[in-house]
Amino acid sequence: RIQRRNIQCRRDIDSFAPKFLAIFESLVPAEEEIAKQRQLINSLNNLISREWPHARLHLYGSCANSFGVSNSDIDVCLSINERELGKAEIILKLAEILEAGNLQNVQALTRARVPIVKMMDPQTGLSCDICINNLLAVVNTKLLKDYAMIDPRLRQLAFIVKHWAKSRHVNETYQGTLSSYAYVIMCIHFLQNRRPAILPCLQAMEATYVVTVDNIDCSYFDDVNKLHMFGARNREPISRLLWAFFHYWAYQHDYTADVISIRTGTLISKHSKDWTRRIGNDRHLICIEDPFETSHDLGRVVDKFSIKILREEFERAANILQYDPNPTVTLFEPY
Ligand code: GTP
Numbered sequence: 001r002i003q004r005r006n007i008q009c010r011r012d013i014d015s016f017a018p019k020f021l022a023i024f025e026s027l028v029p030a031e032e033e034i035a036k037q038r039q040l041i042n043s044l045n046n047l048i049s050r051e052w053p054h055a056r057l058h059l060y061g062s063c064a065n066s067f068g069v070s071n072s073d074i075d076v077c078l079s080i081n082e083r084e085l086g087k088a089e090i091i092l093k094l095a096e097i098l099e100a101g102n103l104q105n106v107q108a109l110t111r112a113r114v115p116i117v118k119m120m121d122p123q124t125g126l127s128c129d130i131c132i133n134n135l136l137a138v139v140n141t142k143l144l145k146d147y148a149m150i151d152p153r154l155r156q157l158a159f160i161v162k163h164w165a166k167s168r169h170v171n172e173t174y175q176g177t178l179s180s181y182a183y184v185i186m187c188i189h190f191l192q193n194r195r196p197a198i199l200p201c202l203q204a205m206e207a208t209y210v211v212t213v214d215n216i217d218c219s220y221f222d223d224v225n226k227l228h229m230f231g232a233r234n235r236e237p238i239s240r241l242l243w244a245f246f247h248y249w250a251y252q253h254d255y256t257a258d259v260i261s262i263r264t265g266t267l268i269s270k271h272s273k274d275w276t277r278r279i280g281n282d283r284h285l286i287c288i289e290d291p292f293e294t295s296h297d298l299g300r301v302v303d304k305f306s307i308k309i310l311r312e313e314f315e316r317a318a319n320i321l322q323y324d325p326n327p328t329v330t331l332f333e334p335y
Protein backbone atom coordinates (compact mmCIF):
# COMPACT_ATOMS: atom_id res chain seq x y z
CA ARG A 1 0.00 0.00 0.00
CA ILE A 2 2.00 2.93 -1.26
CA GLN A 3 0.24 6.22 -1.25
CA ARG A 4 1.95 9.35 -2.40
CA ARG A 5 -0.70 11.87 -1.59
CA ASN A 6 0.36 15.46 -1.88
CA ILE A 7 -2.17 17.33 0.17
CA GLN A 8 -2.16 21.11 0.32
CA CYS A 9 -1.41 22.32 3.80
CA ARG A 10 -4.28 24.13 5.61
CA ARG A 11 -4.15 27.88 5.13
CA ASP A 12 -3.99 28.80 8.84
CA ILE A 13 -1.16 26.38 9.74
CA ASP A 14 1.33 29.11 10.69
CA SER A 15 -1.08 30.57 13.24
CA PHE A 16 -0.45 27.55 15.49
CA ALA A 17 3.29 28.15 15.74
CA PRO A 18 3.17 30.24 18.98
CA LYS A 19 1.16 27.58 20.82
CA PHE A 20 3.47 24.78 19.71
CA LEU A 21 6.46 26.88 20.78
CA ALA A 22 4.88 27.37 24.20
CA ILE A 23 4.49 23.58 24.52
CA PHE A 24 8.14 23.15 23.55
CA GLU A 25 9.23 25.70 26.18
CA SER A 26 7.20 23.93 28.85
CA LEU A 27 8.99 20.64 28.12
CA VAL A 28 12.56 21.99 28.33
CA PRO A 29 14.15 21.19 31.72
CA ALA A 30 15.14 24.04 34.01
CA GLU A 31 18.79 25.01 34.60
CA GLU A 32 18.66 23.74 38.18
CA GLU A 33 17.78 20.26 36.99
CA ILE A 34 20.83 20.22 34.74
CA ALA A 35 22.96 21.42 37.67
CA LYS A 36 21.63 18.53 39.79
CA GLN A 37 22.65 16.04 37.10
CA ARG A 38 26.18 17.44 37.04
CA GLN A 39 26.37 17.29 40.81
CA LEU A 40 25.39 13.62 40.77
CA ILE A 41 27.97 12.74 38.11
CA ASN A 42 30.71 14.50 40.09
CA SER A 43 29.93 12.64 43.28
CA LEU A 44 29.72 9.31 41.43
CA ASN A 45 33.05 10.02 39.74
CA ASN A 46 34.62 10.58 43.18
CA LEU A 47 33.25 7.31 44.51
CA ILE A 48 34.39 5.29 41.54
CA SER A 49 37.86 6.78 41.16
CA ARG A 50 38.81 5.50 44.62
CA GLU A 51 38.42 1.94 43.36
CA TRP A 52 39.30 2.49 39.69
CA PRO A 53 41.55 5.57 39.31
CA HIS A 54 41.51 5.42 35.48
CA ALA A 55 37.80 4.87 35.00
CA ARG A 56 35.52 7.73 33.91
CA LEU A 57 31.80 8.33 33.78
CA HIS A 58 30.16 9.89 30.73
CA LEU A 59 26.60 11.13 30.47
CA TYR A 60 24.79 9.97 27.36
CA GLY A 61 21.21 9.76 26.12
CA SER A 62 18.66 12.51 26.62
CA CYS A 63 20.35 14.24 29.56
CA ALA A 64 23.39 14.91 27.36
CA ASN A 65 22.06 15.10 23.79
CA SER A 66 19.88 18.19 24.51
CA PHE A 67 16.66 16.31 23.69
CA GLY A 68 15.76 15.50 27.31
CA VAL A 69 12.50 16.55 28.91
CA SER A 70 12.22 17.35 32.63
CA ASN A 71 12.55 14.51 35.09
CA SER A 72 13.95 11.93 32.72
CA ASP A 73 16.17 9.20 34.11
CA ILE A 74 19.80 9.81 33.46
CA ASP A 75 21.92 7.49 31.35
CA VAL A 76 25.56 7.06 32.38
CA CYS A 77 28.34 5.07 30.80
CA LEU A 78 31.39 3.87 32.74
CA SER A 79 34.44 3.74 30.55
CA ILE A 80 36.96 1.40 32.08
CA ASN A 81 39.88 -0.64 30.90
CA GLU A 82 39.88 -3.71 33.16
CA ARG A 83 41.36 -6.63 31.30
CA GLU A 84 40.89 -9.17 34.08
CA LEU A 85 37.21 -8.54 34.70
CA GLY A 86 34.28 -9.42 32.44
CA LYS A 87 31.33 -7.02 32.07
CA ALA A 88 29.19 -8.93 34.55
CA GLU A 89 31.95 -8.79 37.16
CA ILE A 90 32.43 -5.07 36.62
CA ILE A 91 28.67 -4.59 37.04
CA LEU A 92 28.66 -6.51 40.32
CA LYS A 93 31.69 -4.66 41.64
CA LEU A 94 30.17 -1.33 40.62
CA ALA A 95 26.95 -2.20 42.46
CA GLU A 96 28.99 -2.89 45.60
CA ILE A 97 30.78 0.44 45.34
CA LEU A 98 27.49 2.31 44.91
CA GLU A 99 25.83 0.57 47.85
CA ALA A 100 28.79 1.37 50.06
CA GLY A 101 28.42 4.99 48.88
CA ASN A 102 24.84 5.14 50.22
CA LEU A 103 23.03 5.16 46.89
CA GLN A 104 19.59 3.56 47.06
CA ASN A 105 17.73 0.80 45.19
CA VAL A 106 20.97 -0.45 43.70
CA GLN A 107 20.25 -3.31 41.26
CA ALA A 108 22.81 -5.11 39.11
CA LEU A 109 21.17 -6.38 35.89
CA THR A 110 23.92 -8.63 34.58
CA ARG A 111 21.72 -10.65 32.21
CA ALA A 112 20.03 -7.79 30.35
CA ARG A 113 20.78 -7.27 26.61
CA VAL A 114 22.81 -4.26 27.76
CA PRO A 115 23.98 -5.11 31.31
CA ILE A 116 23.47 -2.17 33.67
CA VAL A 117 23.38 -1.08 37.29
CA LYS A 118 20.25 0.85 38.29
CA MET A 119 20.19 3.14 41.30
CA MET A 120 18.64 6.19 42.90
CA ASP A 121 20.48 9.07 44.49
CA PRO A 122 18.67 10.17 47.66
CA GLN A 123 20.36 13.60 47.65
CA THR A 124 19.10 14.72 44.23
CA GLY A 125 16.21 12.27 43.84
CA LEU A 126 17.56 11.30 40.42
CA SER A 127 17.39 7.74 39.10
CA CYS A 128 20.14 6.55 36.90
CA ASP A 129 21.26 3.58 34.79
CA ILE A 130 24.97 2.89 34.39
CA CYS A 131 26.27 0.76 31.53
CA ILE A 132 29.85 -0.28 30.78
CA ASN A 133 32.03 0.83 27.86
CA ASN A 134 29.14 1.71 25.54
CA LEU A 135 31.20 4.35 23.76
CA LEU A 136 29.09 4.27 20.59
CA ALA A 137 26.21 5.64 22.61
CA VAL A 138 28.46 8.42 23.91
CA VAL A 139 29.47 9.33 20.36
CA ASN A 140 25.93 9.23 18.93
CA THR A 141 24.88 11.43 21.85
CA LYS A 142 27.44 14.01 20.72
CA LEU A 143 26.25 13.77 17.11
CA LEU A 144 22.65 14.51 18.13
CA LYS A 145 23.74 17.38 20.33
CA ASP A 146 25.81 18.88 17.51
CA TYR A 147 22.85 18.68 15.11
CA ALA A 148 20.70 20.43 17.71
CA MET A 149 23.09 23.43 17.76
CA ILE A 150 22.70 24.09 14.03
CA ASP A 151 19.04 25.10 13.92
CA PRO A 152 16.63 25.58 16.87
CA ARG A 153 13.80 23.94 14.93
CA LEU A 154 15.33 20.49 15.40
CA ARG A 155 14.86 20.61 19.18
CA GLN A 156 11.39 22.13 18.79
CA LEU A 157 10.31 19.38 16.41
CA ALA A 158 11.92 16.52 18.34
CA PHE A 159 10.55 17.59 21.74
CA ILE A 160 7.03 17.82 20.33
CA VAL A 161 7.33 14.52 18.46
CA LYS A 162 8.66 12.79 21.62
CA HIS A 163 5.85 14.33 23.67
CA TRP A 164 3.30 13.10 21.13
CA ALA A 165 4.89 9.63 21.06
CA LYS A 166 4.80 9.35 24.87
CA SER A 167 1.20 10.60 25.06
CA ARG A 168 0.09 8.10 22.43
CA HIS A 169 2.16 5.17 23.79
CA VAL A 170 4.23 4.74 20.65
CA ASN A 171 7.58 5.29 22.44
CA GLU A 172 7.79 1.81 23.97
CA THR A 173 10.38 -0.46 22.40
CA TYR A 174 9.33 -3.45 24.50
CA GLN A 175 5.89 -3.15 22.85
CA GLY A 176 7.26 -2.88 19.34
CA THR A 177 7.19 0.89 18.90
CA LEU A 178 10.15 3.24 18.48
CA SER A 179 12.80 4.54 20.89
CA SER A 180 13.29 8.24 21.56
CA TYR A 181 16.62 7.90 19.81
CA ALA A 182 14.87 6.64 16.66
CA TYR A 183 12.40 9.56 16.71
CA VAL A 184 15.22 12.10 16.94
CA ILE A 185 16.96 10.45 13.96
CA MET A 186 13.66 10.66 12.02
CA CYS A 187 13.48 14.40 12.78
CA ILE A 188 17.08 15.00 11.66
CA HIS A 189 16.49 13.12 8.42
CA PHE A 190 13.31 15.09 7.78
CA LEU A 191 15.06 18.46 8.27
CA GLN A 192 17.99 17.39 6.05
CA ASN A 193 15.45 16.83 3.30
CA ARG A 194 13.38 20.04 3.44
CA ARG A 195 13.90 22.32 0.46
CA PRO A 196 15.73 24.57 1.20
CA ALA A 197 17.43 22.17 3.67
CA ILE A 198 17.29 23.07 7.38
CA LEU A 199 20.10 20.70 8.42
CA PRO A 200 23.24 19.58 6.57
CA CYS A 201 24.63 16.05 6.57
CA LEU A 202 27.55 16.27 9.02
CA GLN A 203 28.93 12.82 8.17
CA ALA A 204 29.21 13.77 4.48
CA MET A 205 31.32 16.86 5.24
CA GLU A 206 35.04 17.08 5.89
CA ALA A 207 35.68 15.46 9.29
CA THR A 208 36.86 17.71 12.13
CA TYR A 209 36.04 15.12 14.80
CA VAL A 210 37.80 11.85 14.10
CA VAL A 211 37.21 8.76 16.22
CA THR A 212 36.96 5.04 15.75
CA VAL A 213 34.90 3.02 18.21
CA ASP A 214 34.76 -0.79 18.03
CA ASN A 215 36.29 -0.61 14.52
CA ILE A 216 33.51 1.72 13.37
CA ASP A 217 34.55 5.03 11.84
CA CYS A 218 32.59 7.72 13.68
CA SER A 219 34.13 10.80 12.04
CA TYR A 220 32.13 13.84 11.08
CA PHE A 221 32.20 17.64 10.83
CA ASP A 222 31.61 18.94 14.36
CA ASP A 223 32.56 22.61 14.03
CA VAL A 224 28.88 23.44 14.12
CA ASN A 225 29.32 27.06 15.23
CA LYS A 226 30.20 27.71 11.62
CA LEU A 227 26.81 26.38 10.53
CA HIS A 228 24.42 28.51 12.56
CA MET A 229 23.06 30.18 9.39
CA PHE A 230 22.70 26.91 7.50
CA GLY A 231 18.90 26.71 7.64
CA ALA A 232 18.23 30.45 7.38
CA ARG A 233 16.91 30.34 3.81
CA ASN A 234 14.10 28.07 4.95
CA ARG A 235 11.55 30.09 6.96
CA GLU A 236 9.08 27.33 7.81
CA PRO A 237 7.84 27.60 11.40
CA ILE A 238 7.44 24.63 13.73
CA SER A 239 3.72 24.12 13.04
CA ARG A 240 4.31 23.70 9.32
CA LEU A 241 7.24 21.35 9.94
CA LEU A 242 5.16 19.20 12.28
CA TRP A 243 2.40 19.02 9.69
CA ALA A 244 4.89 17.97 7.00
CA PHE A 245 6.68 15.49 9.30
CA PHE A 246 3.50 13.60 10.08
CA HIS A 247 2.33 13.82 6.47
CA TYR A 248 5.57 12.30 5.34
CA TRP A 249 5.28 9.32 7.69
CA ALA A 250 1.53 8.92 7.13
CA TYR A 251 1.24 9.27 3.36
CA GLN A 252 4.55 9.71 1.58
CA HIS A 253 7.22 7.39 2.99
CA ASP A 254 7.63 4.21 0.96
CA TYR A 255 7.75 1.57 3.70
CA THR A 256 8.36 -1.25 1.23
CA ALA A 257 11.46 0.18 -0.43
CA ASP A 258 13.17 2.94 1.56
CA VAL A 259 15.55 3.32 4.48
CA ILE A 260 16.09 6.71 6.10
CA SER A 261 19.76 7.50 6.61
CA ILE A 262 21.14 10.61 8.30
CA ARG A 263 24.62 9.27 7.54
CA THR A 264 24.08 9.96 3.84
CA GLY A 265 21.44 12.67 4.26
CA THR A 266 19.09 10.93 1.84
CA LEU A 267 16.87 7.89 1.47
CA ILE A 268 18.66 4.70 0.54
CA SER A 269 17.10 1.49 -0.70
CA LYS A 270 16.30 -1.52 1.46
CA HIS A 271 17.67 -3.56 -1.39
CA SER A 272 21.16 -2.03 -1.13
CA LYS A 273 21.30 -3.03 2.54
CA ASP A 274 19.75 -6.45 2.06
CA TRP A 275 16.95 -5.42 4.39
CA THR A 276 14.21 -6.75 2.13
CA ARG A 277 13.73 -10.05 3.95
CA ARG A 278 13.10 -11.02 7.51
CA ILE A 279 16.27 -12.37 9.07
CA GLY A 280 15.83 -13.75 12.57
CA ASN A 281 13.78 -11.21 14.45
CA ASP A 282 14.63 -8.29 12.19
CA ARG A 283 11.58 -7.62 10.04
CA HIS A 284 12.54 -4.21 8.66
CA LEU A 285 8.97 -2.92 8.46
CA ILE A 286 10.15 0.65 9.06
CA CYS A 287 13.82 1.19 8.33
CA ILE A 288 15.92 3.71 10.22
CA GLU A 289 19.67 3.31 9.77
CA ASP A 290 21.85 3.99 12.82
CA PRO A 291 24.32 6.73 11.84
CA PHE A 292 27.37 4.71 12.94
CA GLU A 293 26.33 1.08 13.32
CA THR A 294 25.05 0.96 9.77
CA SER A 295 23.99 -2.69 9.96
CA HIS A 296 21.67 -1.67 12.77
CA ASP A 297 18.03 -0.89 11.93
CA LEU A 298 16.49 1.20 14.73
CA GLY A 299 13.11 0.00 13.46
CA ARG A 300 13.97 -3.65 14.12
CA VAL A 301 11.74 -3.70 17.22
CA VAL A 302 8.65 -3.03 15.09
CA ASP A 303 6.52 -6.10 14.27
CA LYS A 304 3.49 -6.70 12.07
CA PHE A 305 1.10 -5.55 14.81
CA SER A 306 2.97 -2.51 16.01
CA ILE A 307 3.64 -1.22 12.48
CA LYS A 308 -0.12 -0.92 12.04
CA ILE A 309 -0.49 0.99 15.30
CA LEU A 310 2.40 3.26 14.41
CA ARG A 311 1.08 4.08 10.94
CA GLU A 312 -2.41 4.71 12.28
CA GLU A 313 -0.92 7.12 14.80
CA PHE A 314 1.03 8.94 12.07
CA GLU A 315 -2.21 9.27 10.09
CA ARG A 316 -4.14 10.46 13.13
CA ALA A 317 -1.50 13.12 13.80
CA ALA A 318 -1.40 14.21 10.15
CA ASN A 319 -5.19 14.53 10.04
CA ILE A 320 -5.33 16.50 13.29
CA LEU A 321 -2.74 18.93 11.99
CA GLN A 322 -4.70 19.27 8.77
CA TYR A 323 -8.29 19.57 10.03
CA ASP A 324 -8.62 19.87 13.82
CA PRO A 325 -9.60 23.30 15.20
CA ASN A 326 -7.36 22.75 18.29
CA PRO A 327 -4.41 20.69 17.06
CA THR A 328 -2.15 21.84 19.91
CA VAL A 329 -4.51 20.07 22.34
CA THR A 330 -5.92 17.14 20.36
CA LEU A 331 -2.55 15.92 19.12
CA PHE A 332 -1.47 14.97 22.66
CA GLU A 333 -4.74 13.58 23.99
CA PRO A 334 -3.90 10.39 25.87
CA TYR A 335 -4.47 7.13 24.09
P1 GTP B 1 14.32 9.51 26.78
O1 GTP B 1 15.00 8.74 27.88
O2 GTP B 1 13.05 8.89 26.30
O3 GTP B 1 14.14 10.96 27.08
O4 GTP B 1 15.31 9.50 25.52
P2 GTP B 1 16.83 9.14 25.29
O5 GTP B 1 17.40 10.17 24.36
O6 GTP B 1 17.57 8.91 26.55
O7 GTP B 1 16.76 7.89 24.40
P3 GTP B 1 16.77 6.36 24.68
O8 GTP B 1 16.41 6.09 26.10
O9 GTP B 1 16.00 5.77 23.54
O10 GTP B 1 18.30 5.97 24.45
C1 GTP B 1 19.36 6.47 25.23
C2 GTP B 1 20.62 6.52 24.41
O11 GTP B 1 21.05 5.21 24.11
C3 GTP B 1 20.46 7.21 23.06
O12 GTP B 1 20.62 8.60 23.13
C4 GTP B 1 21.55 6.57 22.27
O13 GTP B 1 22.78 7.23 22.58
C5 GTP B 1 21.58 5.17 22.82
N1 GTP B 1 20.74 4.26 22.05
C6 GTP B 1 19.45 3.96 22.24
N2 GTP B 1 19.02 3.03 21.38
C7 GTP B 1 20.06 2.74 20.63
C8 GTP B 1 20.25 1.84 19.57
O14 GTP B 1 19.36 1.11 19.13
N3 GTP B 1 21.50 1.82 19.04
C9 GTP B 1 22.51 2.60 19.51
N4 GTP B 1 23.71 2.53 18.93
N5 GTP B 1 22.37 3.45 20.52
C10 GTP B 1 21.16 3.52 21.06
Ligand code: MG
Nearest residue numbers: 061062073075
Ligand atom coordinates in the same frame (compact mmCIF):
# COMPACT_ATOMS: atom_id res chain seq x y z
MG1 MG C 1 17.02 7.88 28.36
